[in-house]
Amino acid sequence: MKHAIYHYLTVLKLRKSFLDANYFNKRFYFNTEIAHLPIIKLQFSTNFSKAILFIENININKDIGSVRISFALNHFIVDRAYLSNDENYHIFEIYDSNIDQQLKFNGLCELKRQTSQVDDYTLIIDKSISIPLYGTLLVGQTGSGKTYALYSLILQMLIKNVQYNIYFADPKNSSLAILGERISAESTATNIEDIIKLLQNFNEMMEVRKAEIKDKLNTKLEATYANFRYEPFIFIFDEFASFQTVLQTMEKKKRDEVMKLLSQVFLQGRQLGFFLWIVMQKSDATLLPTNLRENMPVKFVLGNAEKQTYTTAFGTGVDVPEKNFALGQGVFTCPITANTPKICHFSYLDFDILEAVTPLRS
Ligand SMILES: Nc1ncnc2c1ncn2[C@@H]1O[C@H](COP(=O)(O)OP(=O)(O)OP(=O)(O)O)[C@@H](O)[C@H]1O
Ligand SMILES: [Mg+2]
Incomplete structure (x- = not known):
């Protein structure tokens, strides 16, 4: 019943938004001018956590972006938006932002069970998100849960079937x-x-790997390290800003050398299996050179960040879902799966992390 009412009110609110945005075709009906609104269909998944919204393409010379769709959807958030193959409908995949996606683990066994659901080169973030290895930027104010997020990812790496360096x-x-x-x-x-x-x-x-992989690439041009089951190398750099601050006091030759080392990993690492993860509170250009930032495929902003932080991470004019973020919660972008910022929530580990890693050392 609750969902039926929600369904009704949402469609009503969407119709009002179309009227307010002048998003309709004018038609005459018995000499009276009427607004012909697009057909709206809303299909919920079985547990009501997700839905697909179909809006008829009424072929109007107006961008559907001018309609405030997210406003009409209340706590539902647009995940992906695209035009149907036959171009008859605008399709919006939406999800309920009030349903908590955070995973909680009582011990390593549970984490292992969850980890076995994805391949050896993919890490689980929360109940609905897992992402392959990429160069990654993790930003957020102090206490937003950046370092803690690393723990759950590092633990996953240590229990994979392939060795992580x-x-x-x-x-x-x-x-x-x-x-x-x-x-x-x-x-x-x-x-x-x-x-x-x-x-x-x-x-x-990385140079050693490059030499090794070269011969193999002769047999399979488009392959990456994962196709040959090579071990991934991950360089985790916490508190990058304080490193940069000290580095700036050093001679230029040294600074250039470090920047070259960093950018080489971003430019060549993906195919070779070498990834750099940079963690910092703010990613403005003085602390993280723009060319480095632009070469990081995955970006997380944890916690309630300032507008400027979102802009530097994701670019201008990008919509970030509005929400009061909990510890370890935030938004991210990732090639293919999240082209616009999407909500994510890093795991809660209800056990002694240091004790858990001791038998796992690499
Ligand atoms: N995903 C989470 N689930 C539950 N609690 C969390 C989560 N992430 C962080 N916390 C809690 O918040 C505290 C602060 O997190 P953390 O030390 O990771 O912040 P930080 O972003 O690294 O801050 P700083 O920039 O100061 O290093 C943690 O000690 C932990 O208790
Ligand atoms: Mg920290």
């Missing part, structure tokens, strides 16, 4: 460094010189 850079020498020391002390660094050495080492490994 994880590098840890934590210039503030805080919790990520402690975790890194436990997992792989030789690939954990906290002071700037060591971090640069670690980056150099990462790049050297």
